[in-house]
Amino acid sequence: MGSSRFSTRLLNISIASFCKSQQLEKAEATIADAIRLGYIPDVVTYNTLIPAYTHFVGFDAAYLILNRITKSGLTPDVVTYNSLIAGATRCSLVPQSLGLLEEMQRSGINPSVWTYNTLMHCFFISGQLEEARRMFDKIIYSNLTPCQTTFNTIINGLCKVGDTSNALLYFRRIQSRGFSPKIVTYNILINALCKSRKLREARRFLKELKESGHDPNAITYTTVIKWYFRSSRFEEGFKIFLEMKSKGYTFDAFAYCTVISTLVMKGKMEEANVCIEHMVRNGVLDIVSYNTLISFYCKEGKLESALKLLDEIDKGGMNTDEYTHTILIDGLCRTGDIDKAQQHLKHMKLRGYDTNFAASNCLISGLCKSGQYEYALKLFEKMEFKDSFTYTSLVHGFCKAGKFCEAANIMIKCLRSGMKVLTSVQRAVFYGLRDKGLGREVRKLRSAIRIARTYSRYKSELR
DNA sequence: ATAGGGTTAG
Incomplete structure (x- = not known):
């Protein structure tokens, strides 16, 4: 039935738009309505839900979509698996990503360049360089063609493991062999150079970007503003901000969080507050925005306001993440409320955040501050993962x-x-x-x- | 559907 196919397409468009504005319940309600009216969701409908579930609920929830696809008599496709692999990667679940690769191959679905790009990224961010390399080899041996993203993933991966100089060498090498960098490549390099404090070289790349006929985008601007602020060059940072505005770019959640957190880090609480008011007025807050807000209130010592936001997150049907709780634990420790901080850590464990050691780190420093060394040491010895x-x-x-x-x-x-x-x-x-x-x-x-x-x-x- | 800017801890 032609008209039904047409309606499925419309359904998918509206699902995509609900997912984008993080309204998962509305997306699901729409699907339920469509089914009641006799329209059949297709695999695209379900594939669209995967990144949204990963992002707003979690990987396990996203994985359940696979069952829903098969139960509806549909067959998962390469996009289904690529999305799931991306979801697992996003949640740092390396074994799951690999398991999915096997699972897709067992079901007779051939991995695509996207599959290997994603897995390569997954290995890079978990520090497994050899495995990442193997994924690149797979692309070549499977007669697939590496694409722009393949190269960007490698450059970014090298940067992320702290090897900016090799990333640069690799970049120049492929550039001399015909790779023409686009805005994403430049953004990766500019950020990495700033991060390793090579600000002059970063500026050179910014110039190169402009000279090669590209326009800096919102991501470029956010990156540069952040690094100006971090090095306390606020005037220059605000100048870049005005340039960004004059180009017609507006702040999104990323930009707001970057600027707010950097200002908070620098103790510029009033400026941060102005920015917060803008953010709250201008858009839907996601969990990272909430975390940024909670962090602001904690630093101000306004724990009640921070806890109030926790309710707001709950009411909005959103899930807190490990950052939320770590920030709160730190805030509670800072105000000297060690008992509540400990309670909260227990609460985290119950909610399955047990691999999160950032919270334990906060608690250790809180316990030390309140003179409970023995307890701090006990907690320290119990910790499976420790960092510096x-x-x-x-x-x-x-x-x-x-x-x-x-x-x-x-x-x-x-x-x-x-x-x-x-x-x-x-x-x-x-x-x-x-x-x-x-x-x-x-x-x-x-x-x-x-x-x-x-x-x-x-x-x-x-x- | 993948790559780039965001939230934690001294």
């Missing part, structure tokens, strides 16, 4: 309590795990040990640092 924040917080805490031997021991553990303690905290440990006449401990620590340094040099030579 974990170690630094604890070492810092012990220093402040005058327990320099304990601080030194934790620092040695940290060095042995291949991580570093913040330099200023390192200095505090040495100063304290010396002050107490603990020369033997000083020497022990020195030698641990030397060994760690040798080892890390050795590792970088191996690469």
